[in-house]
Structures are given as structure tokens and as C-alpha cells.
Amino acid sequence: MATEINKVLFVFGTRPEAIKMCPLVKELEKHPEIFDVKVCVTGQHREMLDQVLNIFEVRPDFDLKIMKQGQDLYDVTIGVLSGMRSVLEAVQPDVVLVHGDTTTSTAAAMAAFYKQIPVAHVEAGLRTHDIYSPWPEEMNRSVTGRIATYHFAPTKISRQNLLDENVPPEQIFVTGNTVLDALHMVLDKMEKHSDIRDAVEKQLETNGLPAASVTSWNGNNKDSGRRMVLITGHRRENFGDGFISICQAIKKLAEEYTMVDFVYPVHLNPNVRKPVNDILQQAALSNIFIISPLEYLPFVYLMNKSCLILTDSGGVQEEAPGLGKPVLVMRNTTERPEAVSAGTVKLVGVDEDKIYTEVSELLNNEDAYNLMAQAANPYGDGRSCQRIARLLNRHVAIEQLT
Secondary structure, eight states: OOSOOOEEEEEEOSHHHHHHHHHHHHHHHTOTTTOEEEEEEOOSSOHHHHHHHHHHTOOOSEEOOOOOTTOOHHHHHHHHHHHHHHHHHHHOOSEEEEETTOHHHHHHHHHHHHTTOOEEEETOOOOOSOTTSSTTHHHHHHHHHHHOSEEEESSHHHHHHHHHTTOOGGGEEEOOOHHHHHHHHHHHHHHHOHHHHHHHHHHHHHTTOOHHHHHHOOTTOGGGSOEEEEEOOOOGGGTTHHHHHHHHHHHHHHHHOTTEEEEEEOOSOHHHHHHIIIIIIHHTOTTEEEEOOOOHHHHHHHHHHOSEEEEOOSHHHHHGGGGTOOEEEOSSOOSOHHHHHHTSEEEOTTOHHHHHHHHHHHHHOHHHHHHHHTSOOTTOOSOHHHHHHHHHOTTOOOTTOO
């Protein structure tokens, strides 16, 4: 990366983006003599975004506030694209940093392109090679990659995907994934500050999780009495029959494994909430806990307490292996094949019987569990932000990094 970069503009708008970008903001802010850092949030997510900003103590310089009731992808794209014009004119950055696969990232990249400003794409190169799975994320990520000048790929596989698309190799940098930087930061914060940990436990209790259960969960330690399976689900492609099948599988598991608690922080989207309410709430099983969406700290806390995670999320596939937690992914494809190859993640789709069988295997078979739990996380060592800082400006001296 030959061009020296000083004026840096971050643009993000969703909670997952904020989790992965805030540690990088904080890293660049350590070098004020080198980087002039500005942050623009779009508000594609609102409340969930603000929670993460507060955790990492990041104060945006610009807020597009595009969130509105009933917005769709057209609204998000138009809002970000038009809103970025005045921000880019005000900042005149050397580079615009965007993240991943959101509509915010793609629209912001397009806005920068219209101003002929270079784009740096954090978490570049992930592909399923199916433009409708995940939708619209796969196409968002591909379009952003086509615009970007600098590609910070988390793994060698991501790098190869970009090479296969004829991206010049000198524009691709394997850095690991910044989500592990975020994970280490918040775990360290909770470990060092008992008041933060106590506040998290109190928040979970307020959200409907009995304190006695929360403190007893201890990963896959059967001697603790109870174990906990953490569940997340929100993907558009699973709306309808997919979520009905997922909920039926969870209900069947809860009926079978009465000494295992199933905790499901449910997304606010009515396409998710309706089958959860109709199937899981109506079942009224004492070991199913349907709770509201969690802030990042309580979610990390529960990941650390869980024995395994059942999800359709992308980021969880990267985070949970860093905690030694097996991940069963309720999707038919994943843009994170490294985790599948490493053995930390397994695709189980949305078939009721398949989900039931795979969860049962991990709950019953200690060897199968340990094979996943002890596999090496392919997404790095928690020092991705330092690598990116060094790449953005060669004057940043970072020792013992390769």
C-alpha cells in the first residue's frame, strides 16, 4: 500500500458492523499524530447500534439517521447514498472504510466512488457464490469488493476468492477478523471490572433469565447440573417455513433434554417473532427462555456460558470458536467455509430432523463435542486492528506482527 493515508472516514450502520469496526476506530485513535479519524453512522440499525457505540466509547462525528418505520432496502440505499454526499464533501477523506456485506457498506462505497475517493473494505472476500444466499448480503459484499481499492481479507480463502475475481494481489491484505479484537476487548472488560459483570448479570435477570440458572451454566460441564444452548436467528431466507422448522426442532430438543436450557434472544422482526410465539411460547416449557434482543456485552457473556450455539448469524461463526464453542449453522450455505473446514462450525440447514440430530450428537457425545470445541479458530489472534493500522500508514510501528 504505497499511498500514505491520514484522513480516514469510517462508515457503518448496523450492530454487527459496529462491533467489528469500533475496535479499529479505537486503534487508529491511538495515533492522533498520524490519523485524523472521523466516524459516520447511518443508523441502519438504531438502538442496537447505539448500544455498541457506548460499549466501545465511540462518538460519531456524523449521523445520517436513516432509520424509519417500515423501511426496506430501497429506503436504506437511497438514504445512505444521498446522505453521504455532504459528509464526503465536509471530510474529504483519503480513504473511506466500510465493513462486510451490509446495504450501508455498499451504498457508502458507491458514494465514495462517485467522489473518486478510495474505499478500504474490512472483512473482504467472503463468498457463497450464490447471489441470493445470504440475501442481499452476498451481492452487497461482491459489489463493495468491486468498488474497493484496498481489501482487508480475514483469511487466505477470502484472499483467494478476490484473486479469482481478478483483484490485483497487491491490493489484498490478510489481516484476520476484527471481531476477535472486539471479543477480547469486552471479555477483558468484564473480567477486570466486577461492576460491569454484575450489571450484565442483573440485565439478564431483568430480561427473564433466573440468576440461579445464569450463574450455574458452565459451558459443557455436566457436573454443574444444567447446560445451556444459545440460539440466534434472523435471516431473511429462513422466513416462513424455515423458522417454523427451526422452532419445531428447538421444541423437540427442549422436551427431550430437560436438564438443558435453551435461551433464544428473539429478533424484533415479526417474521421471526410469530413462529417463535406460536410454537415455542405456546409450548410453555420451563427450559425454554424467550428473551428480548441482547446488547453486545450480555450476548458475549451468554456465549461464554453456553455449551453450544445454534445460529443463522455470520459473525457468531467467527466469535464463538474463539471461546471454544461449537456452532451449528441453520443455513444451507456459508460465506465462511474456513470455519467448516477447521471443524469449528457445521452447516445443519433448517430441516427439523437434521437440527435435532446434530444438537443431540453434541449434547450426548463428548468426543464429537471436543472435536469441534478444541478445533483452532481460523479467524485470527485478536490483533487484526493493529495489522490494518500498520497497513493504512507505514509509520505505525507494531512489533512482532506478521
